[in-house]
Amino acid sequence: MRQVAVCGPRECSDVEARWARMVGRLLAEAGVTVLCGGGGGVMAAVADGASGAGGLVIGVRPDTERGAVCAGLSAVLFTGMGEARNAILVASADAVIIIGGSWGTLSELALARHRGGIPVVSLGGWQLLDADGTPLDATISATDPADAVARALGAGS
Amino acid sequence: MRQVAVCGPRECSDVEARWARMVGRLLAEAGVTVLCGGGGGVMAAVADGASGAGGLVIGVRPDTERGAVCAGLSAVLFTGMGEARNAILVASADAVIIIGGSWGTLSELALARHRGGIPVVSLGGWQLLDADGTPLDATISATDPADAVARALGAGS
Amino acid sequence: MRQVAVCGPRECSDVEARWARMVGRLLAEAGVTVLCGGGGGVMAAVADGASGAGGLVIGVRPDTERGAVCAGLSAVLFTGMGEARNAILVASADAVIIIGGSWGTLSELALARHRGGIPVVSLGGWQLLDADGTPLDATISATDPADAVARALGAGS
Amino acid sequence: MRQVAVCGPRECSDVEARWARMVGRLLAEAGVTVLCGGGGGVMAAVADGASGAGGLVIGVRPDTERGAVCAGLSAVLFTGMGEARNAILVASADAVIIIGGSWGTLSELALARHRGGIPVVSLGGWQLLDADGTPLDATISATDPADAVARALGAGS
Known part of the structure; x- marks a missing residue:
């Protein structure tokens, strides 16, 4: 396990930002590389x-705008491919952690499940x-950042 | 209004295939170009x-396999870009019609809503x-193929 | 043989535009679908x-700008992927015809030769x-539009 | 100046591999992040x-094959987008260094010149x-790895 993508909205709540920051810290402490969208909100917090x-x-950016990049990135890929970059994030990850909801985030969840084989x-x-209105097991639901990281790294209870 | 993307799973029910075939027919009769994934299931039925x-x-294909293409296509784009092709379908359409559910289809719905500005x-x-468990207005829900096409073309009741 | 990509610069000479227009006409008369970049210059002339x-x-566009599209297209894919769209044009074609020179056009030539297996x-x-300064057989050099189309369609002398 | 893409063929000569290894070392010593294709030949040597x-x-890979990745990478993006990944490498770099020749490498040179504004x-x-047979100033021609790095970093003589 080497690379975990952390996905979430550009505009997020304070709680989501706190979760993202903690998830980023725990992944780093576990020696895992973090992949993210390199923008604001959850992306900036996890970075x-x-x-x-x-x-x-x-950071894997949708555009080529140098000014739109969040702080804390070791390297930035400027794909210039719009939301198609979500497919790259998901294809590159050994696990995906979703924090919060947005249409872009949902596309990442869907692409990750389409790929299959990763938490x-x-x-x-x-x-x-x-x-039929029956809940789908779309994701492994975590209770807090430590639980999310443990489950992403395959050590979940 | 010139191009409508019709998205749905490779493996679909008989009802979904019937809906897709009828949606394709109605769009063609309205003089609208159909964009689809060019594969099986809903894609083959709409084509x-x-x-x-x-x-x-x-047809806009994820791969470059000539043998994986459904019948009925006027032209085929072989993107060789995997599910990133979903972003192309959505970006090219003046409206998106979703038939049935799958992870790939959900990614198209999410990308279409992320783009915004189209039905x-x-x-x-x-x-x-x-x-919070509150239903999201993710899509305009249609009752049948004629209603779906009318709403996609902006003439919905 | 069904789809031929015709590639060339957005800003081209009158001779190149004449060549492109004639190549487009001959391909259409042969019942072949033309793929192009959907912009100005050679792209507009072949369309x-x-x-x-x-x-x-x-037309396969690099952007999502509806206003940048040339006339004469049956359908347009708006990739929003910048010059990565050149890879899609080349991957989708059964043959590639290059008219004139530019950096974008050269990338299409290079991607077509990298792919291999097509004229x-x-x-x-x-x-x-x-x-070492030795000429590379980069392309099959044609003498005029009719020769270019004949060689692309595998009937070259 | 933070990120330099080093591009070259998967199958390269011993001289090219030596050049690439030295270019990688000099870029690292200058505190610059190296972007490469993550495969064999020049890519493996610079890594x-x-x-x-x-x-x-x-490393920015064309496929999603974990086994095809060279050693020495800090992180790997698996684009699954074929040669369209060349556009990402070039769009992400503050300068591009080309070592040796191949069709894939030529596409990167062409995309870099198409983008413009970077060495x-x-x-x-x-x-x-x-x-007309007149040589094009396609690249800044360097005499050795130290010269290549100096010119990429804007300190060329």
């Missing part, structure tokens, strides 16, 4: 948490029902 | 319906709740 | 020639030497 | 040189002539 703990953080863990965020 | 009515159908209409498929 | 002869022309024909355009 | 000097090296430096590799 802050991981870099503050000395971890490696790679997709969530802290908060949206829920899914199938056509 | 069949639209081409049978003399319409233009463009995203659904026939069947999955439902979304926010973190 | 004009092919559509004038009743052919199918698919890459040129009318005018740049030449390549290896590190 | 080896940079990582041996304690530098950060990011594109070469060590060996192919040459370009325009339609």
